[in-house]
Amino acid sequence: MNFDPNKSLADGIRIIENAVIVPFGAGKRGGIRRPAAIYDAGGNYVPLGQCFRSWGRPVTVEPDSPPTDDQIEPTLPGTWLFGGMIYTHFGHFLVETTSRLWALDHLDTPPDGVIFMPRKQAAKPERFISPVLPLLDMFGKDVRNVRAVVRPKRVERLILAPQGFGTGDMMGGSPEFRAYIARHLGDGIEPQGGEKLYISRSRLFSKRGRYLGEKRLEQLFEAEGYEVFHPQDHTLAEQIARYKAASKIVSSDSSALHLAAFFTRPDDRIAIILRRPGKISRDFVTQFRHFANLQPVIANALNGRIYRADNERKQMNEVFAELDFPSLGTKLAETGFITDPSAWTGPTEAELEAERNDLSERLGLPLVLG
Template sequence: MAIQFDYTVPDISGGVGDRIALVEGAIVVPPAKGLGNQSVQRSGVLTPDGRLVEEGITWRGQTPVTIAPAMPPGELADLKGTWMFLGPLFGHFGHFLVESICRIWAFGPLKDKIDGVIYVPKFQNRPDHVANVYRPFLQALGVTAPMVNLEDPTRVERLYVPAQGFGMFQMIEGAPEYRDFVRAHAGKGIEPKGAEKIYISRSALPAIRGSVLGEKRLEALLEAEGYEVFHPQKHPHDAQIAAYRAARQIVGVDCSPLHLLALVGDKEQKTGIVARRDGDLDQYFARQIRAFQGAEAWPMNFLIRNWIEADATRPSRTSWGEVDFTALHGALLKAGLIANPEPWPRLTEAEIAEEVARIGAGAQTTFKPYEGPKGKAPSDAD
């Protein structure tokens, strides 16, 4: 039976520097194998007598992603030495850049005291592969210690468990200690290299991943303004960081790479964030960029309609946004991100129908306009 625990949503605005638990003989419990990717997992850190270590809970907005596990039965694996707990390791790029690095702020004060850092899988799907994918990102963000991803319950000789210092929604601006660590370390070992103006594109992703209708037209319009179309997934992590460090003007639809931009960018940049779905994620990305780097960032929500899968009930990471290109042009012009005063025309009904048919064929489904209320957050941050 799982341990009972009274969950209280953390407030990180005043700082988290004093919230590092040190547990001797900590029991690190990954999610059980064979469960698949559940939205909430019974996983975390227990004391030797089975009490949940509160600092090890990972939150997404008002909801804990990890809740108290039961004390694992039988023999445990043993890990000697002193380690730091980082929480669940997500395979999803956007969630990695928010929830899997939410404790890296503590590496600064602890780096000379620990032998490495510990993750548990978000769910038990190729944990070694996921660790190998994200290990270079973690290093580039300033966490230079060895990293392990524990797939079995393990007794750790000595474990530091920092509280979450960053996260989705109300935690998107990060704790002061988190912002300080990021500004001092994230991407600093990688030289800027790339165009001064970039558009972060989703047009080369599978149709089921979602974007805005007419994205190819948007790319052409921005290319006419001197922008280079950048497809992050086609580049290794160091090239992505180099590109974001080099760019002075950035436009992108709301998507995961903007989290990385917020981590490695600087205060001289200007960013326009085009909403591709309801949920105000464009505003959250803008808040993060402003808070982390002090840079100018503009949320630009000019959605006319959301197009969602035929069996869906609301916009999500798979939906497509129908954007008012004329209004978007005006906002980009006002922000100084483009110069040509000639307004951009809206997509015609025929062009919209053609786009909807194209993405439906690509995603092997059909899409319908969403008629429900605006404002509900999508289920994922991608």
């Protein structure tokens, strides 16, 4: 059964007395999956606590066996909402870590806090919480007491809610999740900035995938009246203010769009310039359709030359792609994002080679085609 973005999840909330959270369970799994679970007081596995990347891609699966009593840490008193998996990566944080917070609007009494499983084992789980506390604080006043557990932990009372957001078929969010975001995220933040925004990746550290020649893109968009915006250089509140103000946003297929989609309106214009092969643009189309009731323009101007760092496994989010600038300019002009496509010439081959050499030096690996 697929995730249905039109189906209410509110009736699925459960309260588990003396629940046990097992962030790293018995056994081994491959890929993104790991044994992790919620058990009830009788030691029974509770499927509602399973965490997903998308509906068909779980990141937690039932362990081979529940923990023994001597493996379970002393009881955490009070009532806690299970938040799922906590990520420090901005995109996964927005899409997965926030996916159960909607339940806070459907409780008679606010819980004592929100409790998560960390992505990795660590002696001090605070290292996973500290980087995202300022982000979680933006999602409502009830998301300010946050914990993560790295060993089996009994909780006096655990609130379990169905996961209401994710990638793939979960990208539209549940009705409750969309309502929660609209009600709480960015509440009180006034729009600030211009109407035209280009979201750039040129200042991200070297490993992050991007277009080659993005500095040239920045010049071209600035000539068309766009502000070149580097989200990682701004607080979440500043990012929200910019997205609220903008009525035209152009970006690559990147995590920043997941946040922008929460604040765009049906009459706004969004263009997504593909920076890698694959079907990732479908996620953004789904999100914008369900959160903003708009259809973004997809501009595929990849010229087929894709580079990656040698001796690394091929990951599409870490490739460096060349663009056909004249083709991109034509597409953006036809769809109303720019006025003068004749200026859209790309970097020279010498400039592209210099950029590849610079990236290779910073990565400590040669760049290869493929």
